[in-house]
Amino acid sequence: MTAAREPIFRMRGGSKSFSGNSVVEGVNLEIFANEIVGIAGENGAGKSTTLKMIAGIHPPNAGEMELFGKPFKPLRYTQAVEAGISMVFQEQALIPSLAVYENVFLSLESNFTNRLAIVDRSAMIACTERHMKDLGLAHIDPRRRTSDYAFHDRQMIEIAKAFALAEYFHIDHPIILLDEPTAAIGEREVTLLFDSIRRFRARASFILITHRLSEYIELCDRIYVFKDGRNVGEFAGERISEQSLHMAMVGRVRDEEYFKERRQLDVAEAPIVLSAKGLGGDNVKNVSFDVRKGEIVGLGGLVGCGKEAVGRAVVGFEPFPAAGTVEVNGKVLPVRARGKVAIANGVGFVPKERKTEGIVPYMSVEANISLASLPLVSRLTGIISAARERSLAEKHVNALRIRCSGPTQLCQFLSGGNQQKVVLAKWLARGVQVLVLDNPTRGVDVGAKEEIYGVLRDLTDHGAAILLISDDLLELIGLANRILVMRDGEIQFERNAPANDKPTEQELVRHMV
């Protein structure tokens, strides 16, 4: 089968760090001809960065690469393309208002241009047409505007582009990288995509990143597993089961101290603070749950299961699934202006995208902390008291151990973990009764994570109800009183998680996939 073949691509010791944070470290991998290889791992494991290293978008800081037996050191994406490596981006690197053939040959038109600077359209169109036919994509008309085609077809266009450019640069067997190709498409398109990839494998090799484990197993010959920026395992086709794949991805020894499980409260008798009934719309179907005072409810599921949309519905972050009701302390939150009413009723939201949704990077730490509590730091109506703002900021900077040069430092210079603490401080400063968090420790270092968990326990001690939405299974298990697992927009599984009877990851994963 895979006798003594030479790999067509090899990476040894590939490492990449951004601003001192190591994202990928010491990665070894090999790609053989006509292969479909998957790279699996959680969010932040370094998969996408590795792909971008191969594609020349992020040149590695250390390590070396070999392509077709020769050293390979692309400094730019265009160099990788010339050498035979193309990437299919999550949102397609295609200009919507240009025609298909123009996108295929974008920036290479000079090779079809005559002396009057007029581009020879028919040559470009003919070439594109030929490739479309070869790939069984005859229904795509190179002359039409790219935005006219649906997502799936645009993916095909990017793949066809890879083949066309490979031929153009005289590469027999290109390597095509796919970054989350199925993140935004439905079942039918996934099937179409996979069929196409299987057909094309006779002429190219593919490297695939997806979040859906079943897809890896269905499609890939081999799967590399990444964890915390390292390549921790390699699975060959037949030996993969979803469970073992997931275990390899997330398996860590659970540390009860880390999640301060002993501080978990018994909330059986506590009043219900947050109540969601029949939430629907936007891929979410009939989701209902309650969160009691002092309780942490964990909401988990694979990417695309709808848990983020549920979080948005609770806090009113448009667009959100509008069907169903959300009640806070008995008060029903309206659909229109739900965001404002929610905040007014003591709901806080720690969003997934810190930099654009959680903090204002160009404002100082103290300005960010007081952002939701302006009346609290004012002595006269409408005028902020610098002294009050400063003391509020200092209080929280100390309490949360926010590492910054001072309350006046601009938030953009803080590390991810500290920025997240600022977001938390913002809501602590205001005082919340319900806190919804969406992947709060993504991209946060271990030490800051532990401190954030401590803050969450403090909040529950003071009676807040917390809805924790997370891709990190250990986090859910360690922190939550109760865990809800979603799949395809519905809650599939509910499990109490008292400190002495925590579920295992396998138990939860079984319901996610």
Next chain:
Amino acid sequence: MSGTWSETKARRSRLRLEASVDITRQFVRRHRAIINSSGPTLLVLTMVVVFTAINPRFLSWINVFNLMRQSSILLIVATGITFVILMGAIDLSVGAIVTFVAISSAVLIRDFGFSAAAIVFAASAMGALCGVLNALLVLRLRIPSFVATLSTMTIIGGISTWISGGVNVFFRSPDLTWVASGAMIGRIPNSGILALLIFAFASFIGARSHFGRSLFAIGGGGVTARLSGIDVLRTKAIAFIASGTLCGIAGLLLVARTSTGTARMGDDLLLQAIAAVVMGGTALSGGSGGVHRTLIGVLVIAVLQNGLNIAGVHTYIQIMVTGLIVILAVTVTLDRSRLAFIK
């Protein structure tokens, strides 16, 4: 043979040039913060030195007061537009609003006998109304502020021409003239004091009020402001209305100075106001800088124009030089780290 030799020489001098450019760039980057904040101040000081050398009258009290008087209008307008720019939008209609209120005020006094007190109120109201129009277009019809204010600029310009009937409007109002050109305290011009008071108040609002804070949060991009409970719509509306109102006051001051309303009298203010704001260090994309910074930008322009006047430079050349200096000053102070993709 000689071909390759000259090639090498050319290449060597090019490398040397690239090296020195690189060193300069690194120096600038390391000292970015200092250069940004002190750039305009240094520029002003340099200009003061140069102009005084050309004509010592530049630093006389009379001229300083003249300077205050001349720059008061720009200061008020620039202050107003800073609010809008801080939140990431733009108001291209400021010049047109100034002209409109100027001419309307002239007509109101001449034909309807408005008193000074009444006209102050009316001018502010007219300016505010223009601001409301802008706010409606941007927030209700959701038209990007660039196009919306471009349109209102045209529309309001048309209204101004209509009201003036195409001729200059003369009026007499001793009270008003005193407010604009008189001097309450010693010989310090009233208009200068008024402008400084407005500026100080606006700076305070910008730095310390909920409204000001909201502007920064909104301008900072993203949805953080909205998610943190800030009333985005109300803040944006107030910014446009504030800009309009201040333009109204500036328009009244402008027309009071000469007791004549002429077409287009306020139109030049647009470029000067934007330039002043940017030179002061407020980013055109919003979210950083501040109202208080606009003063130095206004000073750059005011000192430049006054100085060129005193130096006896021809009017036409003055206009040319102003444009060039603006580009120079903006180049130095622009915070390019924030402008990932300039449009």
Next chain:
Amino acid sequence: MLQAWQERRGDSELPRRIITISVFAVACAAIGLAAPSFLTLSNLRAIELSSSVLLVASVGATFVILMGSIDLSVGAVASFCGMLVARMAPDFGVWSIPIGCLVGLSCGMINGLAYVYLRIPSILVTLATATTLSGAVLFISDGRSLTVSDAAVIEISQGAWLHVMPNGVLISLVVYLAAVLVGARTRFGRMTLALGSDEQTAALVGVKVNTIKIQAFALSGGLAGLAGALLAARLGSATATMGGFMTLDTVTAVVVGGTAITGGFGNVRLTILGVLFTTTLSNGLNTLAVAPHLQAIIQGIVILLAVLLNTKRVSAEDVR
């Protein structure tokens, strides 16, 4: 059949285009009814002539707007170059026109260089150049208006080489057609669209972003210069502010034609619609003896309507 044509062109905004054209037609009919002199041949000739100048300038502005930038110096460049032509005509005859274009091109290039290398936003750069040029034009003309008496220069606008139309119109049509060709068939034309649509992707795949940007501004300046020269030739004289109307009118024409003000969408082909619309509208309003101030108001409203019809709008909280 409409469907087939639509499919072949891949043009999904056809319905909107039809609405614009029908509104235009109805408006023309209405004006024609109100003032019979509107629909006469001589008046149509006059529209033709006055739109020719605007067409030349608007075509240049289209590329800049497609890129997502703005050129507010069009009017000033036109005035300056027009005045330059008037000054040089006695000495250089018909050659003063190409020289005027070249000067406009250089001004545009300065805009582009400052925009790309000094990274000054296009609003500010072009406003600053406009100011400088408005001073410069006063300087070279001494504040007075100059007459263009050189016969060869006047011939360029008012002569008739082809006998069916004035040269000015001929030249503007040639320019327009050349621009349509450039826009549809050259790298430069397609890349301006790409830059306005998704600059990041374009840079990623190796498009020479800086070169395209500078070229677009240079072209805009050059065509503005040509427009100014043609205007001077047509009027037979030059004043310091004669081109001033072009700054706003070109933006109106481009936007009314259907190109998005934010860039990335539209093409040069559409601009002629916008130009015709704008000039016919002002001609019609003139015929109806509508006062100039009212025309300005109407123009502002027209821009608003064009934007309302043509662009996707975001929520009020996110609009900037």
